Every structure is written in C-alpha cells, then in structure tokens.
Amino acid sequence: DTGVSQDPRHKITKRGQNVTFRCDPISEHNRLYWYRQTLGQGPEFLTYFQNEAQLEKSRLLSDRFSAERPKGSFSTLEIQRTEQGDSAMYLCASSPQGSQPQHFGDGTRLSIL
C-alpha cells in the first residue's frame, strides 16, 4: 500500500525565487489537502481538492500561492516570489472523501535564505 508521497523533501531557495512542490496522493483518494506547519504549531489549512476541482482556498493565503490538481491525480503547490515568512513544512494529505481519515505525506521543508 503506497502512502502519500511528497517531493522534494527539502527545498532551500533564495528570497524572491519561485518554488513548486509535488504531492502524489494514495491512489483512488478523491480528496487532497495542503497544509502548512511551522515549529510548535498545528498544521494550518491552505487549500483542498475534490478530484481536479479546487473547492476552497484559505483566505489567509496570499495570491503568491497557487495549487493545481490536473486530472485529479497528483497535485502541485507553487509559491511565487518567496518571502522569509514562507519558511515552513508543507504537508499534503489525502482521503477517500470528506470527513474520513486524512493520510499525510512526510512533507516538504522549505527554507528561505
């Protein structure tokens, strides 16, 4: 049973650069979620998809953040013009449907120099 896979595991970049992360959910999971987690805090909701449709995006999320899930399989999260405050662990999770257990990937740790 393949779990949720995220790539890369670590990303170090300079402020102002664009970065893109990939998430491969558990196959046949229709729901895909993106969260951001900083040290000592719980995961913070960013956005989620039902198949290829993006159903909600956090109002706290700036326009520099965009996510896609073409064909309802893998998803990408892009951050444009990165800032120091974007440094965090970006977690992806998937579930069969809403209100069901969410299975998390190991995350992508982003460090902004």
Next chain:
Amino acid sequence: QQPVQSPQAVILREGEDAVINCSSSKALYSVHWYRQKHGEAPVFLMILLKGGEQKGHDKISASFNEKKQQSSLYLTASQLSYSGTYFCGTEISNTGKLIFGQGTTLQVKP
C-alpha cells in the same frame, strides 16, 4: 477559529493515564485526532462525528460532547511509544477541511 487544546504539555511515567482536551467556539461536524512524532508526519488516530459518540482502540479512546463542542482523548496505561504531539482537527461542516489546535506534547518516561 482555531480549537484550544489543554494541557499544552504532559509528562507521564509508563503505565500512567492522561487526558487531552479540545474545545471549539463553533458548532462542530466532527473531530479528528492525530499524533505526530518529531520530524514525522501526523498519523491518524480516530474520528468522532457529531452525536456524542465515544470511540477507542487498544488503550486510546476519545469522546465528543456535541453540546459543549468539546472532545477529549484518553490514553490509559501509557507506553513509551505514546510520546509525541497530539493534535485535534475540527471540522465545521462536512467538507473534510480541518482546523487544527496548537497541539499537546506528551512525554512518557520509563
């Protein structure tokens, strides 16, 4: 609105019991509980849907008081492997979108 967890941290000896609470100011559809060990992904423990049910497996159980919008996680006869940070994730409507609490750090000592 982020749910509030209490206590923030707990230190136990093996075999002791612990209770972790999660309170929300909003009406909830469900409460999810996760455990996260340092440097690892959160791991699902259980879901409680509105209806005031109680769930459990092994020595970990949870309850959900719909009227008070509170959930409690019960860990009995704690083991070293229970160490980690416990998060409750609250769901306001049947969307799957979770708002997580700030976490409760549990340390179990021999």
